[in-house]
Structure formats: structure tokens, C-alpha cells
Amino acid sequence: MxxxxxxxxxxxxxxxxxxxxxxxxxxxxxxxxxxxxxxxxxxxxxxxxxxxxxxxxxxxxxxxxxxxxxxxxxxxxxxxxxxxxxxxxxxxxxxxxxxxxxxxxxxxxxxxxxxxxxxxxxxxxxxxxxxxxxxxxxxxxxxxxxxxxxxxxxxxxxxxxxxxxxxxTQHATRKTQTDISDAISHINKYFYKSITLQELADIAALSPYYFSRVFARETGMTPHKYLITTRMANAKFLLKTSQMSVKEIAIRSGFSDESGFCTAFKKQEGMTPNEYRNTVC
Missing domain, CATH: 2.60.120.280 (Regulatory protein AraC)
Structure with a gap:
């Protein structure tokens, strides 16, 4: 036709x-x-x-x-x-x-x-x-x-x-790994701020959909999960090494409020932030 x-x-x-x-x-x-x-x-x-x-x-x-x-x-x-x-x-x-x-x-x-x-x-x-x-x-x-x-x-x-x-091609593979590494570095540096999926995808020069798929393949977790895990790691460090209040630690770790932080922390760690702070390890 x-x-x-x-x-x-x-x-x-x-x-x-x-x-x-x-x-x-x-x-x-x-x-x-x-x-x-x-x-x-x-x-x-x-x-x-x-x-x-x-x-x-x-x-x-x-x-x-x-x-x-x-x-x-x-x-x-x-x-x-x-x-x-x-x-x-x-x-x-x-x-x-x-x-x-x-x-x-x-x-x-x-x-x-x-x-x-x-x-x-x-x-x-x-x-x-x-x-x-x-x-x-x-x-x-x-x-x-x-x-x-x-x-x-x-x-x-x-x-x-x-x-x-x-x-x-080896070049394309290296480029993808570099782009994802740039996004990971951005999370590690600015985890205490609000970070959107679009922001990370723009850093990698990928669409949000493909960025999420490639990120999960490279790291074993979604961008959101990686961000939360990074924030939790910072919070755990501060709980063990500082006298900051739980509220201040929550804010410095990127959580919007103390209540949300405590709920997320207990879900991940099986104990409250104060219980974690008082554990011997």
C-alpha cells in the first residue's frame, strides 16, 4: 500500500x-x-x-x-x-x-x-x-x-x-558505570538534602525509568533505597559518636521530621534510635 x-x-x-x-x-x-x-x-x-x-x-x-x-x-x-x-x-x-x-x-x-x-x-x-x-x-x-x-x-x-x-562496547559500558558513579557520589555528598529521581537521572543523562533500572543492576537496590540506606548509615554514625538529640540527627541525616525518622529506623534496625545508641558494640 x-x-x-x-x-x-x-x-x-x-x-x-x-x-x-x-x-x-x-x-x-x-x-x-x-x-x-x-x-x-x-x-x-x-x-x-x-x-x-x-x-x-x-x-x-x-x-x-x-x-x-x-x-x-x-x-x-x-x-x-x-x-x-x-x-x-x-x-x-x-x-x-x-x-x-x-x-x-x-x-x-x-x-x-x-x-x-x-x-x-x-x-x-x-x-x-x-x-x-x-x-x-x-x-x-x-x-x-x-x-x-x-x-x-x-x-x-x-x-x-x-x-x-x-x-x-567497552566505551559504552565504562560510560554507564561512570554516569551511575556520578549519581552515587551525588547521593553520598548531598544525602541530607531533598534529592529527586529526576535530579539523579539528569546527572546520568538517562531517563528516570532507565536510570532506575541501570542503578538497580549496578548497586542491587533502587535509587530511593540507596538514599535511605545512606541516610541511615549517617544517623547510626551520629548516634554512636555524638551527643546530638535524635531530632537533630534526623534532620542532619535528611529526614523531614523526628517521627518519620524513628519509624524508618525501627523498621530497618528493629529498635528505636535511643535503643541503638545505648547498645554496646
Whole structure:
């Protein structure tokens, strides 16, 4: 089918597919696929389109916005999006892409695992194979060939497996670890102040959602849990080494009031701050 979207150039076409009930239960399945040429000024923003998107950038550049974070995708990269969530993409200079909207029982698991480890913009381990896989699905519909549900599902599995097993570059790994370390240093330095998730995510240059996932992977706890644990460590130190009142210790440790501090302390330590202060250790 010919696209009539604004800023989509001629010779762009797409094909839709309605999977059977059995295919939805058992397989990865395509929803629509296409090969588009976009000119400068193209914009698309959706609250939801029930599928996941694989978009291989063949030429040019496009921007992609997800979780309030905008990224630049260039030729050779593959964009992986959860279209159930708000998302947008477009271009100021034009680009060409081969794309596939798909879904399946394991689609979200694959998506979350890949994006958590590598992000939404990916360099495939085997780019020629990825292009061939996507093109074969697209060409099956374009040529009106018989649809083999199991074969198409296997092709989508191959694409996702390639993305899942592609090695993250050492530079990217070091960068992520450095960004998380900067956020941890910020907590350690300013734990007595009000610290928001957005503030920490901004330090790491990540969206709050992805920052939380990466932070938990690196530290074994959520950012909030890490902050509370740091505040408690400071409070325990002051209880054992100073004559400050419990109220003053609570405030100096970042808690808004004495009551909230005592409740949190007893929940974590199994005793009140004064009981902890009077223990011999």
C-alpha cells in the first residue's frame, strides 16, 4: 500500500497483517511492515500503537523520543521501541528506513532485556543479516508470497537474539558505570538534602525509568533505597559518636521530621534510635 503521510516520499510502501488467534498465542508475528523514505520535516508522535517497533536506518538521520529523552539515530543503527508507551520520531534532514511493527507472547521480555542492557538505539552484531531478515519479511508481503507464520516468527526471533547477544562496547559500558558513579557520589555528598529521581537521572543523562533500572543492576537496590540506606548509615554514625538529640540527627541525616525518622529506623534496625545508641558494640 502507498503511504499518504505528509513528508513521506513516493516509492514508500507498507503492508498490514492480521495474525490468527493461534499465532498470537504461540509466535512472534508482524503487524505491519514497510520501506519508507522520509523528507525533512517529518514528525510522528503517538501515545500508543499496540506493538513493538524495529526500524533499521538505511540512510540519513532521525531523532527518537522516548521517556522524555531524545536521541539521534544514524545510518546503520536499529531503533527498538515499545509503542505501547508514548513515543515520537522524525527528521530535520531526511532519512530512509526499513521497519517492522511486531508483537508476541515473549515480545516484552525480549524488549525489556535488550533495552535495559543496550538502550533503544542499537548497532546490530550482524547488520547485513539484520537487513536481510527485515527485508525478507517486508518482501514476503510486497510480493504476496504465502505467509508462513512459523518462519516469520523464527526470523523475528533471530533479529531479537542478534540484538540481545551483540556485545556492548567497552566505551559504552565504562560510560554507564561512570554516569551511575556520578549519581552515587551525588547521593553520598548531598544525602541530607531533598534529592529527586529526576535530579539523579539528569546527572546520568538517562531517563528516570532507565536510570532506575541501570542503578538497580549496578548497586542491587533502587535509587530511593540507596538514599535511605545512606541516610541511615549517617544517623547510626551520629548516634554512636555524638551527643546530638535524635531530632537533630534526623534532620542532619535528611529526614523531614523526628517521627518519620524513628519509624524508618525501627523498621530497618528493629529498635528505636535511643535503643541503638545505648547498645554496646
Amino acid at each position: 502507498i503511504s499518504y503521510e505528509t513528508h513521506v516520499l513516493p516509492n514508500s510502501d507498507y503492508y498490514v497483517y492480521t495474525p490468527s488467534t493461534l499465532a498470537k498465542k504461540l509466535f512472534f508475528y508482524p503487524i505491519c511492515t514497510g520501506s519508507f523514505r522520509y523528507e525533512s520535516g517529518y514528525r510522528l508522535a503517538r501515545d500508543s500503537y499496540d506493538s513493538f517497533l524495529l526500524m533499521y536506518i538505511l540512510k540519513g538521520t532521525c531523532f527518537v523520543t522516548v521517556d522524555d529523552q531524545t536521541m539521534q539515530a544514524t545510518a546503520g543503527q536499529l531503533v527498538l521501541l515499545d509503542c505501547y508507551a508514548p513515543h515520537a520520531y522524525g527528521t530535520d534532514s531526511g532519512f530512509e528506513a526499513l521497519w517492522l511493527h511486531f508483537d508476541g507472547p515473549m515480545a516484552r521480555t525480549f524488549y525489556e532485556t535488550i533495552v535495559l542492557e543496550k538502550g533503544s538505539l542499537l548497532y546490530p552484531a550482524h547488520p547485513d543479516a539484520i537487513y536481510r531478515f527485515l527485508y525478507n519479511i517486508y518482501d514476503t508481503f510486497r510480493s504476496r508470497a504465502p505467509i508462513a507464520k512459523d518462519q516469520i516468527s523464527g526470523t523475528i526471533t533471530n533479529i531479537l537474539t542478534d540484538l540481545l547477544t551483540a556485545e556492548t
